[in-house]
Amino acid sequence: MKRRVLLVDDEVAVLLTLKAVLEINGFDVETAASGREGRLKVRSHEYDMIITDLRMESDQAGAEVISAARSAAYQPAIALITAFPLADEDWQEMGADHMLVKPMHTRRLLEQIDQLLESHTRRLARKAPGSSPAALQPKLVAKQVTKKLPPKKPLKSTKPVAAERKPRASRPATRLRSKA
Numbered sequence: 001m002k003r004r005v006l007l008v009d010d011e012v013a014v015l016l017t018l019k020a021v022l023e024i025n026g027f028d029v030e031t032a033a034s035g036r037e038g039r040l041k042v043r044s045h046e047y048d049m050i051i052t053d054l055r056m057e058s059d060q061a062g063a064e065v066i067s068a069a070r071s072a073a074y075q076p077a078i079a080l081i082t083a084f085p086l087a088d089e090d091w092q093e094m095g096a097d098h099m100l101v102k103p104m105h106t107r108r109l110l111e112q113i114d115q116l117l118e119s120h121t122r123r124l125a126r127k128a129p130g131s132s133p134a135a136l137q138p139k140l141v142a143k144q145v146t147k148k149l150p151p152k153k154p155l156k157s158t159k160p161v162a163a164e165r166k167p168r169a170s171r172p173a174t175r176l177r178s179k180a
Contacts, residue, residue: 002028003117006045008038008052008065009081014102018051018081021106022113035061039068046074049117051100054082063094070095077120079113 005027009015012033019029030045032038035056042050042065050069054062062080069078080086080096083103091099098116100109 002026003048004028004030004046005113006030006032006038006041006047006050006052006076008032008035008050008056008062010034010053010056010061014053018109021109025110035065038065042068042072042076046072047076049077049079049113049120051079051081051113054080054084054086066095075124077116079116 003026005022007015007018007022007029008031009018010033015031015033019031022029030041030047032041035052035058038050038052038061050065052062052065052069056062062082066078066080069076077098078096079098079100080091080094081100081102083101085101086099097120098112100112
């Protein structure tokens with residue numbers, strides 16, 4: 001099962017680029033182009049992770065998305081993505097688990113997202129008595145596909161087998177003579 005991510009950003013170029021990068025790397029991604037749309041999606045769907053911009057239609061739009069995500073019963077991991085980095089205590093007070101600063105290299109972005117999802121899963125496991133981190137991980141279910149193949153047929157060669165080959169006509173031996 002793919003991990004579900006909600007991307008919230010009012011910059012369409014950023015939104016579509018991040019969506020493409022995450023989908024190529026195996027995530028199921030939904031997008032919201034405003035804080036308002038993001039809050040509605042947080043309340044109506046479940047996500048493993050929410051990545052939201054800080055400043056959208058208002059300076060507080062990102063904080064409102066984070067607040068809605070924190071109050072969600074399914075407890076998603078939350079990352080704040082911004083071009084205007086905040087002090088650690090500021091984004092943590094908002095309720096974000098991690099801050100991503102744009103622009104960012106794709107590899108580094110994916111590493112940070114993976115690290116955040118792993119640490120979030122461990123934190124949820126510690127909070128939930130009697131559950132293990134493995135129980136909280138999305139499980140991949142492989143379908144067993146059986147396809148009947150026709151029996152193998154021997155390959156027909158266009159060359160005759162050694163016993164059937166005709167002997168080569170003998171050629172006169174030629175020697176290379178050195179020019180001395």
